[in-house]
Amino acid sequence: MTDETTATDVDVIVVGGGPAGSCAALVAARAGLSVVLLERGPFPGSKNMYGGVVYPRILDELIPNWWEEAPIQRWVTRRSTMLLTDTQALTVDFRAEAWGKPPYNGATAFRPDFDNWLAGHAQAAGAQLITSTTATGLLRDNTGKVVGVRTDRPDGDLHAHVVIACDGVNSFLSKEAGLYEHTDAKHFTLGVKETLALPKDVIDERFGVRGREGVDIEIIGATGGVNGGGFLYTNLDTIAVGVVLKLNKLGSQQQRPEQIIASLKQHSAIAPLVQDGELKEYSAPHIHAAGLKLMPNMTTDGMLVAGDAAALCLAAGIWLEGVNFAMASGMYAGETAVEAVRAGDTSAGGLAGYQRRLSDTFVLRDHRKLRRAPELVLSDRVQHLYPGMVANVVERMFRVDNPTPKPGVRRILNQERKRAGVRRRDLLRDGWTGFRSFG
Amino acid sequence: MTDHSGDTRSHPAQILAPNEWGGMSFQERMATAEFRIHHQAHIVVDGSVCEGCSTRECIVACPANLFIPTSDGGIVFNHEQCFECGTCYLVCNKEGAISWNYPEGGHGVVFRRT
Numbered sequence: 256m257t258d259e260t261t262a263t264d265v266d267v268i269v270v271g272g273g274p275a276g277s278c279a280a281l282v283a284a285r286a287g288l289s290v291v292l293l294e295r296g297p298f299p300g301s302k303n304m305y306g307g308v309v310y311p312r313i314l315d316e317l318i319p320n321w322w323e324e325a326p327i328q329r330w331v332t333r334r335s336t337m338l339l340t341d342t343q344a345l346t347v348d349f350r351a352e353a354w355g356k357p358p359y360n361g362a363t364a365f366r367p368d369f370d371n372w373l374a375g376h377a378q379a380a381g382a383q384l385i386t387s388t389t390a391t392g393l394l395r396d397n398t399g400k401v402v403g404v405r406t407d408r409p410d411g412d413l414h415a416h417v418v419i420a421c422d423g424v425n426s427f428l429s430k431e432a433g434l435y436e437h438t439d440a441k442h443f444t445l446g447v448k449e450t451l452a453l454p455k456d457v458i459d460e461r462f463g464v465r466g467r468e469g470v471d472i473e474i475i476g477a478t479g480g481v482n483g484g485g486f487l488y489t490n491l492d493t494i495a496v497g498v499v500l501k502l503n504k505l506g507s508q509q510q511r512p513e514q515i516i517a518s519l520k521q522h523s524a525i526a527p528l529v530q531d532g533e534l535k536e537y538s539a540p541h542i543h544a545a546g547l548k549l550m551p552n553m554t555t556d557g558m559l560v561a562g563d564a565a566a567l568c569l570a571a572g573i574w575l576e577g578v579n580f581a582m583a584s585g586m587y588a589g590e591t592a593v594e595a596v597r598a599g600d601t602s603a604g605g606l607a608g609y610q611r612r613l614s615d616t617f618v619l620r621d622h623r624k625l626r627r628a629p630e631l632v633l634s635d636r637v638q639h640l641y642p643g644m645v646a647n648v649v650e651r652m653f654r655v656d657n658p659t660p661k662p663g664v665r666r667i668l669n670q671e672r673k674r675a676g677v678r679r680r681d682l683l684r685d686g687w688t689g690f691r692s693f694g
Numbered sequence: 695m696t697d698h699s700g701d702t703r704s705h706p707a708q709i710l711a712p713n714e715w716g717g718m719s720f721q722e723r724m725a726t727a728e729f730r731i732h733h734q735a736h737i738v739v740d741g742s743v744c745e746g747c748s749t750r751e752c753i754v755a756c757p758a759n760l761f762i763p764t765s766d767g768g769i770v771f772n773h774e775q776c777f778e779c780g781t782c783y784l785v786c787n788k789e790g791a792i793s794w795n796y797p798e799g800g801h802g803v804v805f806r807r808t
Contacts, residue, residue: 295800302804303805304805367805386800406799407799408799425780427795445781447757502755502785505785506750507749535806536726537726537727541779
């Protein structure tokens with residue numbers, strides 16, 4: 256029975272130094288637990304990339320006045336949603352002065368910068384950061400309870416009361432623990448991004464912002480035959496342009512990711528914004544799309560799963576969030592680990608507070624509320640039929656076709672719906688789904 | 695290392711060679727990202743399994759363009775400029791074709807801090 260008496264090296268092992276892992280480690284270390292934070296890259300954030308905007312308000316609880324020190328690029332004070340066809344663009348553009356002042360709303364940031372900063376707080380709280388170390392598997396006792404991780408270091412087994420897996424979207428640890436039922440390509444999207452260098456004053460002028468104000472643009476209808484979306488946002492002296500593509504469509508459409516970015520950059524609504532930008536970095540992570548449908552069981556004996564590893568990424572068209580869910584779930588995982596270690600019960604039962612915390616907060620409430628949204632936004636009608644239909648309606652409303660008199664809006668709507676091949680029934684159904692999801 | 699120049703590769707007809715895009719060669723594009731290469735491949739592709747594959751989606755989907763079709767219907771893979779995204783094993787529908795692990799700690803892609 257040596258397994259049960261194996262000495263633990265630390266109270267908590269957190270695998271992955273991203274936003275989930277650092278928040279988990281920060282909370283557990285602050286409560287006085289001994290914590291190891293494992294990072295496979297040479298520094299936290301070195302493996303991490305995303306579609307641009309972080310919403311850090313959840314940090315109010317952990318790092319008061321975080322905005323005074325967080326390494327952000329620009330505060331997003333302007334948000335646009337663009338609907339593109341090959342030759343048209345319809346933009347809904349919103350600005351809020353308040354988003355440029357404390358406590359702010361969203362910010363653009365380089366993840367290697369931001370994540371490294373957050374991990375620094377975990378270290379300052381007492382967590383021991385071990386970089387360049389990959390967790391290669393789980394250690395279990397003879398009851399199957401997770402009691403630690405194996406690493407790729409010599410003599411690299413580490414034992415703990417609780418393992419918090421924040422090992423990202425591929426999370427081999429939660430798959431090894433049997434927490435995922437299925438991982439089908441149709442539930443995933445691939446994000447690819449180009450970071451383009453431009454002088455700050457050129458960015459300010461093109462995007463109509465000043466100082467640290469920034470812009471985030473979400474784009475629908477710009478990904479060719481592949482279902483997905485585009486994005487364009489401002490850093491301080493770079494801009495990032497990219498696309499998020501449904502994996503199971505990418506291969507079948509025979510279009511390469513960088514080819515789709517190239518066409519987006521050539522669109523008449525985008526080209527003037529990105530012109531002369533020199534490619535500084537081409538990068539590709541992948542992100543979840545399925546939301547609730549893919550989410551694993553997040554608790555098992557001795558282990559919790561947080562962040563992207565738990566599929567906590569919200570890709571619902573006009574909402575693209577992930578870092579906030581990662582930070583919050585990491586924080587709640589940390590709190591739960593503290594509770595369980597103090598109570599001396601780190602079984603699934605002892606860790607049950609995690610699921611409750613997720614369910615009671617925005618982490619799962621937002622996902623439940625928007626559960627139908629990702630599928631709707633990525634559906635063939637929204638992707639391939641509606642943008643053209645809507646753009647044509649708007650074009651005809653604003654076109655002055657003299658001497659022909661203006662047609663009524665209702666007539667235009669009906670004609671364009673028919674021309675796009677959209678059935679009235681489907682339009683109503685999608686409208687209702689959208690209303691229920693977003694309303 | 696596999697020859698990554700655009701001219702020597704055969705692509706399905708409908709895909710333009712990657713070096714046609716964005717006014718720069720694919721090599722130049724990939725040179726903007728930093729890779730700390732480990733001699734041992736973290737992803738191993740069993741080309742013999744790929745021979746019976748009709749979809750070959752990895753060739754198109756891999757954002758680093760690391761899956762190269764060969765004239766005899768196989769696939770050659772090079773791990774060195776891998777983004778570690780996981781796209782290949784997700785789109786692959788041939789059991790056992792791709793065995794996928796993270797690179798040794800401290801190796802692989804390193805994204806920029808500025």
